[in-house]
Amino acid sequence: MRSVLCYGDSNTHGQIPGRGPLERYGPDERWPGILRSQLGPDWYVIEEGLSGRTTVHDDPIEGAHKNGRTYLRPCLQSHATLDLVIIMLGTNDLKIRFNKPPSEVAMGIGCLVYDIKELAPGPGGSTPEIMIVAPPPMQDDVKEWKSIFAGAPEKSRLLALEFEVLADSLELHFFDAGSVVSCSEADGFHIDAEAHRLLGTALARAVDAIGWSRST
Amino acid sequence: MRFAPPNPLRIADRASGLNALSVRSYNERLVLSLLLQNEGISRMEIGEKTGLSAQTASVIVRSLEQEGLVSQGEAQRGRVGPPTIPLSLNPEGAYAVGVGFSRRRIDIALIDFIGTVRFHMQLPADEANPFPQSGDLLGAIRQAMTSLPVEARSRVAGIGLAVPDDVDTMAATRNGSSTSLKALQAEIEEQIKLPVFVQNDITAAAGGESMFGVAKPLNDYLFFYLGARLQSRLILNHQIYKGNSSASFDHGLMRLESELAMRGRPSEIIWSSSPEWPGLGEAYSTWLGECSNRLKTSISALTQFVEFRTVVLSSYAPQKIAEALCDDIGREFPAIEALPARVTISPKAVGAASLPFSSRFMIQ
Numbered sequence: 001m002r003s004v005l006c007y008g009d010s011n012t013h014g015q016i017p018g019r020g021p022l023e024r025y026g027p028d029e030r031w032p033g034i035l036r037s038q039l040g041p042d043w044y045v046i047e048e049g050l051s052g053r054t055t056v057h058d059d060p061i062e063g064a065h066k067n068g069r070t071y072l073r074p075c076l077q078s079h080a081t082l083d084l085v086i087i088m089l090g091t092n093d094l095k096i097r098f099n100k101p102p103s104e105v106a107m108g109i110g111c112l113v114y115d116i117k118e119l120a121p122g123p124g125g126s127t128p129e130i131m132i133v134a135p136p137p138m139q140d141d142v143k144e145w146k147s148i149f150a151g152a153p154e155k156s157r158l159l160a161l162e163f164e165v166l167a168d169s170l171e172l173h174f175f176d177a178g179s180v181v182s183c184s185e186a187d188g189f190h191i192d193a194e195a196h197r198l199l200g201t202a203l204a205r206a207v208d209a210i211g212w213s214r215s216t
Numbered sequence: 217m218r219f220a221p222p223n224p225l226r227i228a229d230r231a232s233g234l235n236a237l238s239v240r241s242y243n244e245r246l247v248l249s250l251l252l253q254n255e256g257i258s259r260m261e262i263g264e265k266t267g268l269s270a271q272t273a274s275v276i277v278r279s280l281e282q283e284g285l286v287s288q289g290e291a292q293r294g295r296v297g298p299p300t301i302p303l304s305l306n307p308e309g310a311y312a313v314g315v316g317f318s319r320r321r322i323d324i325a326l327i328d329f330i331g332t333v334r335f336h337m338q339l340p341a342d343e344a345n346p347f348p349q350s351g352d353l354l355g356a357i358r359q360a361m362t363s364l365p366v367e368a369r370s371r372v373a374g375i376g377l378a379v380p381d382d383v384d385t386m387a388a389t390r391n392g393s394s395t396s397l398k399a400l401q402a403e404i405e406e407q408i409k410l411p412v413f414v415q416n417d418i419t420a421a422a423g424g425e426s427m428f429g430v431a432k433p434l435n436d437y438l439f440f441y442l443g444a445r446l447q448s449r450l451i452l453n454h455q456i457y458k459g460n461s462s463a464s465f466d467h468g469l470m471r472l473e474s475e476l477a478m479r480g481r482p483s484e485i486i487w488s489s490s491p492e493w494p495g496l497g498e499a500y501s502t503w504l505g506e507c508s509n510r511l512k513t514s515i516s517a518l519t520q521f522v523e524f525r526t527v528v529l530s531s532y533a534p535q536k537i538a539e540a541l542c543d544d545i546g547r548e549f550p551a552i553e554a555l556p557a558r559v560t561i562s563p564k565a566v567g568a569a570s571l572p573f574s575s576r577f578m579i580q
Contacts, residue, residue: 042298129270171271174278208291209301210270211260 003044006032008088012049018186034200055108080121088133094152106162131173134160142188256302285309312572316378316564320487323562326360327569331428335363374411374572378420378564413571422449424567429558442531467510475499508544530557
């Protein structure tokens with residue numbers, strides 16, 4: 001059996017748009033669950049979605065544990081052996097408190113990739129396949145998050161290009177979530193159940209397209 | 217650990233589209249060549265055949281997909297093992313124009329990326345005037361290009377000319393507005409603003425068959441082209457060899473023409489691209505027998521020196537002629553498979569059109 005780690009933020013956690021942080025879509029509704037049903041019994045799908053997770057920053061307000069980099073190493077070792085790591089992060093880095101341009105967010109993703117390669121949690125101590133997923137662009141209207149995400153919607157539209165440049169440069173698998181889903185109007189940056197279904201289905205196809213040998 | 221911004225070069229490459237003559241990486245050519253040979257292989261198979269890692273193959277395929285040169289098919293789910301996603305060349309990803317010069321006619325063809333003829337026309341020619349007025353030829357090339365929808369015209373990769381060896385000598389003897397091959401090539405490049413590639417006509421026809429036809433999977437084969445003359449090429453390990461002695465045999469359609477003339481029958485039909493000929497009587501059967509004997513003699517002579525298992529016979533003449541000759545060869549040499557070529561609409565022009573593809577997208 002192969003293992004895939006889905007490493008992301010609230011949109012991997014399955015947070016319902018426009019509701020509180022404790023309200024979450026069910027295990028079969030959120031995209032890792034869709035991925036699990038689409039990939040079938042040959043795959044073990046591990047969900048690691050934390051609301052507010054950034055690529056490499058301790059969050060001065062929400063807490064140091066939101067730093068995607070410090071948690072990644074123990075997370076990878078906990079779940080090794082991993083055949084594939086899917087990373088969908090970046091939206092939280094656009095909060096005004098971090099003051100980062102889109103290119104810098106992509107470099108944050110690059111740090112995570114560096115750590116995966118260094119830790120080599122793949123089969124036989126190899127580097128697992130790595131897929132970077134660019135989060136869907138935010139809506140212009142992010143409701144009560146407006147001040148927190150000041151300037152972020154515009155930056156979010158540039159993430160896909162920056163992430164793809166990074167994926168080309170580091171030779172990684174890449175998928176642009178914005179090509180299949182948009183963020184919900186309810187809060188402007190979370191994805192709804194239908195979007196989870198579409199994204200999970202599209203990612204399953206992208207995982208298949210990598211090409212896997214028959215033997216595990 | 218040190219960090220530097222990622223290199224934005226590849227994206228920049230892609231945005232410039234087909235028209236920029238950027239140097240395509242060896243790995244990209246390798247993947248395109250594999251896809252030409254093996255339609256519908258998966259990224260994993262690409263990795264297995266090339267030794268590229270899954271992630272490297274992923275980057276290359278992604279870039280080729282964005283350029284529109286490669287397209288992804290529906291997932292194939294087998295009874296065992298993981299599903300595979302087949303990749304293919306996108307037929308609409310690139311086009312090329314080919315011009316095939318013959319004694320009696322000039323063929324202009326536009327083909328797509330998998331070798332399908334999308335446009336074909338002919339201009340008259342004769343031995344004294346192997347080149348048409350360049351204005352006519354430029355007009356025909358433009359007509360071929362405008363047969364494409366406007367948005368596809370920027371995807372024409374170039375123009376190929378398939379020219380008989382003696383064409384410059386022929387041109388030198390013509391009166392008045394004689395054009396040399398080099399001048400013609402320069403004029404087309406200047407006027408159409410696309411790269412122009414030139415190759416010997418029979419070699420081009422063999423190349424076209426190797427790229428798009430029945431010879432695709434073959435490393436070695438003997439190629440015959442039945443035109444005005446009967447000509448041959450030997451292909452060994454994908455290299456096309458042109459012998460000196462067997463450059464041309466006088467058993468082609470010119471011989472049929474003289475057989476017909478001897479019997480006072482009209483012969484125009486054999487120079488047309490008509491898919492069927494009417495009954496040509498005794499002249500035809502006499503000629504066919506001689507042509508078949510000539511083929512068998514050549515094959516028999518060659519088998520003493522070189523090992524090959526396949527003969528490919530190419531001609532613009534009706535398919536049933538190639539089939540009849542191939543049947544004859546098959547009976548005479550049970551160990552050899554004789555195949556009529558798949559490219560039947562002007563093999564020379566299609567071969568010519570394959571030149572820009574091999575030069576710009578494939579490994580040699």
